[in-house]
Amino acid sequence: xxxxxxxxxxxxxxxxxxxxxxxxxxxxxxxxxxxxxxxxxxxxxxxxxxxxxxxxxxxxxxxxxxxxxxxxxxxxxxxxxxxxxxxxxxxxxxxxxxxxxxxxxxxxxxxxxxxxxxxxxxxxx
Amino acid sequence: xxxxxxxxxxxxxxxxxxxxxxxxxxxxxxxxxxxxxxxxxxxxxxxxxxxxxxxxxxxxxxxxxxxxxxxxxxxxxxxxxxxxxxxxxxxxxxxxxxxxxxxxxxxxxxxxxxxxxxxxxxxxxxxxxxxxxxxxxxxxxxxxxxxxxxxxxxxxxxxxxxxxxxxxxxxxxxxxxxxxxxxxxxxxxxxxxxxxxxxxxxxxxxxxxxxxxxxxxxxxxxxxxxxxxxxxxxxxxxxxxxxxxxxxxxxxxxxxxxxxxxxxxxxxxxxxxxxxxxxxxxxxxxxxxxxxxxxxxxxxxxxxxxxxxxxxxxxxxxxxxxxxxxxxxxxxxxxxxxxxxxxxxxxxxxxxxxxxxxxxxxxxxxxxxxxxxxxxxxxxxxxxxxxxxxxxxxxxxxxxxxxxxxxxxxxxxxxxxxxxxxxxxxxxxxxxxxxxxxxxxxxxxxxxxxxxxxxxxxxxxxxxxxxxxxxxxx
Numbered sequence: 278x279x280x281x282x283x284x285x286x287x288x289x290x291x292x293x294x295x296x297x298x299x300x301x302x303x304x305x306x307x308x309x310x311x312x313x314x315x316x317x318x319x320x321x322x323x324x325x326x327x328x329x330x331x332x333x334x335x336x337x338x339x340x341x342x343x344x345x346x347x348x349x350x351x352x353x354x355x356x357x358x359x360x361x362x363x364x365x366x367x368x369x370x371x372x373x374x375x376x377x378x379x380x381x382x383x384x385x386x387x388x389x390x391x392x393x394x395x396x397x398x399x400x401x402x
Numbered sequence: 403x404x405x406x407x408x409x410x411x412x413x414x415x416x417x418x419x420x421x422x423x424x425x426x427x428x429x430x431x432x433x434x435x436x437x438x439x440x441x442x443x444x445x446x447x448x449x450x451x452x453x454x455x456x457x458x459x460x461x462x463x464x465x466x467x468x469x470x471x472x473x474x475x476x477x478x479x480x481x482x483x484x485x486x487x488x489x490x491x492x493x494x495x496x497x498x499x500x501x502x503x504x505x506x507x508x509x510x511x512x513x514x515x516x517x518x519x520x521x522x523x524x525x526x527x528x529x530x531x532x533x534x535x536x537x538x539x540x541x542x543x544x545x546x547x548x549x550x551x552x553x554x555x556x557x558x559x560x561x562x563x564x565x566x567x568x569x570x571x572x573x574x575x576x577x578x579x580x581x582x583x584x585x586x587x588x589x590x591x592x593x594x595x596x597x598x599x600x601x602x603x604x605x606x607x608x609x610x611x612x613x614x615x616x617x618x619x620x621x622x623x624x625x626x627x628x629x630x631x632x633x634x635x636x637x638x639x640x641x642x643x644x645x646x647x648x649x650x651x652x653x654x655x656x657x658x659x660x661x662x663x664x665x666x667x668x669x670x671x672x673x674x675x676x677x678x679x680x681x682x683x684x685x686x687x688x689x690x691x692x693x694x695x696x697x698x699x700x701x702x703x704x705x706x707x708x709x710x711x712x713x714x715x716x717x718x719x720x721x722x723x724x725x726x727x728x729x730x731x732x733x734x735x736x737x738x739x740x741x742x743x744x745x746x747x748x749x750x751x752x753x754x755x756x757x758x759x760x761x762x763x764x765x766x767x768x769x770x771x772x773x774x775x776x777x778x779x780x781x782x783x784x785x786x787x788x789x790x791x792x793x794x795x796x797x798x799x800x801x802x803x804x805x806x807x808x809x810x811x812x813x814x815x816x817x818x819x820x821x822x823x824x825x826x827x828x829x830x831x832x833x834x835x836x837x838x839x840x841x842x843x844x845x846x847x848x849x850x851x852x853x854x855x856x857x858x859x860x861x862x863x864x865x866x867x868x869x870x871x872x873x874x875x876x
Contacts, residue, residue, distance in 0.1 A: 299679045303675065303678055380667040384675070
């Protein structure tokens with residue numbers, strides 16, 4: 278059902294290293310996963326190579342997740358973003374536009390959503 | 403010149419006019435004289451003159467009426483007038499009786515003009531004094547009525563207690579609010595209602611009560627010592643306060659629950675992900691100790707973090723009651739330093755102590771205060787990343803009676819306006835954000851205060867504790 282030849286690229290942004298590494302490992306069967314520890318690192322990566330989807334935590338040192346989401350939607354509107362947080366969805370993350378995952382993350386549901394997000398644009402073209 | 407109104411009653415008009423002439427010649431008086439020649443005319447004139455009449459000169463032998471009855475009629479109609487009887491020998495006895503019955507004096511005929519004048523002057527003087535007294539009485543009455551009206555009309559409770567504590571005044575507001583009329587309350591014991599002032603329940607006749615804040619004033623007039631109580635209804639104020647407190651408490655619980663949820667979800671998320679990684683590695687046949695052990699360690703650490711969180715949360719949210727005992731402040735601090743010192747000094751940290759509160763006793767729960775000092779010292783050490791100087795000082799009580807423990811570090815300082823004492827506020831990777839919240843709570847439970855000063859390179863926390871009263875030292 279997938280095309281292993283053309284694996285989609287997912288950028289995972291989380292400041293907690295074990296969590297970030299675990300997410301990367303749990304997604305790597307289906308996606309090429311890049312891990313970054315903060316918003317600044319993520320933005321740098323985006324300037325080079327554009328991933329197909331970004332998954333980010335909200336509470337991080339530096340710019341933080343909410344600001345990363347804002348800049349992504351401004352500078353790379355074609356890249357879908359998924360937000361995950363231990364807190365409730367903040368008002369700055371509009372419901373219906375940015376999917377939101379409450380921690381603890383349901384990895385199966387996240388995988389299913391990522392699949393849909395990266396396949397859908399292809400169908401559209 | 404003083405003015406005077408005189409009525410002369412005599413059936414002999416010539417004589418009456420003669421008397422008028424004599425009276426009008428009184429020194430220092432401007433006398434207005436009216437004449438009546440019979441009882442009926444006298445009554446009519448009296449009715450007309452009313453209270454303006456000063457003196458009536460009455461000949462008792464009148465054709466149409468008994469003189470005594472006439473005197474009574476004059477007194478009734480002209481309440482402020484005095485009566486002087488003019489009489490002959492034949493009616494002397496009646497004249498004496500008339501004086502006994504309220505006439506001012508009598509003058510025997512024949513009389514010397516001067517004798518009559520002197521009697522009238524004396525009568526006028528008495529009338530003057532009585533009029534003055536009456537004016538004062540009326541004035542006093544008006545003033546008292548005004549004061550009473552204020553007491554009655556004011557929308558506050560006004561109550562007075564006599565020397566036996568019985569109710570001597572019960573104003574309209576009290577009647578209206580309690581539903582108990584003054585007739586029922588006057589003379590009843592009232593000490594219970596107002597106590598020694600302050601907030602008391604005021605029972606209502608229909609059941610229930612209002613909360614009234616009383617202020618007492620004791621008037622120690624030796625003749626009639628009395629206590630005035632002025633009360634304001636504070637029921638609504640109190641209800642509002644309670645409602646506000648409840649709302650604040652609920653908001654606080656909400657904030658606490660949200661903070662707790664966040665703190666639980668992070669380790670839970672981490673542990674769940676690690677377990678899934680573990681399963682994946684086992685499924686893939688990568689179940690070597692090297693592949694599994696680090697993951698297991700992370701899961702264990704996350705579970706420990708959860709456990710720590712639960713313990714901290716309980717000691718924050720459900721503190722056990724303090725069990726205090728008088729303790730020497732320096733001894734307490736020294737014990738903590740001995741316990742914690744080796745741990746802190748293994749890193750590149752220097753520990754300095756300046757204990758200067760010799761002989762200062764505090765009433766504290768030593769176990770909980772130890773927790774305060776350990777939390778503050780560990781925080782300081784962590785803030786300095788275990789490199790720098792930690793100074794612990796004690797000071798004996800200041801003028802306000804508060805002894806002080808200071809814990810100072812040379813770390814980077816605390817960001818301005820950081821809510822360091824709020825639950826779940828933390829800048830540390832593995833912190834629960836409850837350490838300083840617990841410290842704050844324990845210090846306040848001891849009747850103390852905690853504050854800090856911070857700038858890059860120097861942060862100092864001040865724990866102030868009330869010095870123990872000397873009586874608790876035995």
